[in-house]
Amino acid sequence: MLHNVRMDNVHFYQGYDGKTQDNVRVGGVTLRVENNKSPHTEVALPFKNVLLMPSAPDNLLSMDKLEMEGWTVKFGFINSHRVCWLRKGHVELGLMKNNRRYRLKAMAVAVYTVPALRSVVQQPPSDSSVLVQRKPNDCTSLQRWHLRFAHLNLATLLRMAKNGAATGMGSGLYDDADSLCWTCKERKMTRMSSKQTVTRRATRSYQKLISDMCYVGVVTYNGYEHFQLVHDEASRYLWGFLLRRKQEATEVVMNISSGSLHKDTRLKCSILTKAMNFSTEP
Numbered sequence: 001m002l003h004n005v006r007m008d009n010v011h012f013y014q015g016y017d018g019k020t021q022d023n024v025r026v027g028g029v030t031l032r033v034e035n036n037k038s039p040h041t042e043v044a045l046p047f048k049n050v051l052l053m054p055s056a057p058d059n060l061l062s063m064d065k066l067e068m069e070g071w072t073v074k075f076g077f078i079n080s081h082r083v084c085w086l087r088k089g090h091v092e093l094g095l096m097k098n099n100r101r102y103r104l105k106a107m108a109v110a111v112y113t114v115p116a117l118r119s120v121v122q123q124p125p126s127d128s129s130v131l132v133q134r135k136p137n138d139c140t141s142l143q144r145w146h147l148r149f150a151h152l153n154l155a156t157l158l159r160m161a162k163n164g165a166a167t168g169m170g171s172g173l174y175d176d177a178d179s180l181c182w183t184c185k186e187r188k189m190t191r192m193s194s195k196q197t198v199t200r201r202a203t204r205s206y207q208k209l210i211s212d213m214c215y216v217g218v219v220t221y222n223g224y225e226h227f228q229l230v231h232d233e234a235s236r237y238l239w240g241f242l243l244r245r246k247q248e249a250t251e252v253v254m255n256i257s258s259g260s261l262h263k264d265t266r267l268k269c270s271i272l273t274k275a276m277n278f279s280t281e282p
Contacts, residue, residue, distance in 0.1 A: 004028050008049070026050060033093065033104070043091065140170035143181070151184050202233040209233070213249050228252055 005027040026049045035041045049065075066086060067073070074085040082097040095102035145157050145166070154175070160166055161173045202208035213228045224242040228249050231238055241252050 031104075045091070045093075139168055140173055142173040142175045145169060145173065146181065151181065205232055205235045205237075207234055211249075211252075213243070213246065 005025050008024055008026045029047050029050045031045045031047070032042045033045060035043050069088070071086050071088045074087065076083050076085065078094075078096075082102075084095040084097070084102040086093040086095065093104060095104045097103075142154060142157060145161075146152060146154060149157065158173060161169050161171055164171070210231045210233060211228060212231075213226055215226055216224065219225050220242070223244050226243040226246055226249075228241040228243055229238055230241070230252075243249060243252075
């Protein structure tokens with residue numbers, strides 16, 4: 001929980017999305033971290049000038065600020081898991097790598113009670129230390145529910161709000177995002193980099209024929225053991241041919257190619273895996 005929140009009019013900050021910002025709010029936060037050397041004890045770590053970013057999905061630590069405060073960085077492994085060690089004096093923090101980020105398992109010390117995810121706005125510049133509440137809660141914030149439901153698309157969230165599908169969700173959500181959701185943007189860019197193959201389906205009869213040959217399983221009274229199916233993709237019509245030997249499939253293909261099934265259409269034959277694919281030539 002941030003305390004002593006105030007405007008920082010001196011520094012320029014580069015946010016997690018790469019944008020440079022000024023006139024942002026900063027504050028202090030105290031974390032409780034488990035002390036591995038003394039069981040059932042905790043260490044309180046105070047941090048100053050913590051940047052307030054309500055739209056950020058995670059609480060991020062600035063390596064530049066840590067180095068300026070005297071922290072040293074070391075990387076290593078614990079049971080084949082990558083770990084980042086932060087040291088300052090007799091304090092050593094271990095951050096386990098998970099989902100491409102080094103994460104610190106800690107709890108925030110509540111300096112004063114603040115409702116969860118409550119939005120605030122700045123009063124006029126005459127009194128920069130006073131903050132007033134803009135909304136009583138975040139039940140109608142579209143971006144908050146977007147993050148809570150693991151980046152669920154906004155259209156689905158609006159339908160959920162309309163149908164009352166989630167407890168605590170307001171009936172009318174509004175978009176209060178200051179910037180794009182970069183996690184969703186990155187996934188969309190990754191999908192766009194791989195072009196999908198467009199499968200064209202036949203629209204006219206005899207435009208594309210697909211053939212396959214199968215084993216009957218038993219021998220008929222007149223010696224047939226196999227059958228061949230020819231499928232018209234457009235009309236979904238099927239022809240069946242009984243065969244005594246697999247080698248007779250070539251004769252069936254030749255009959256189709258010569259136009260015995262449809263005299264006004266010439267077929268182009270290409271052999272596929274375990275099947276035969278026929279497409280017409282104009």
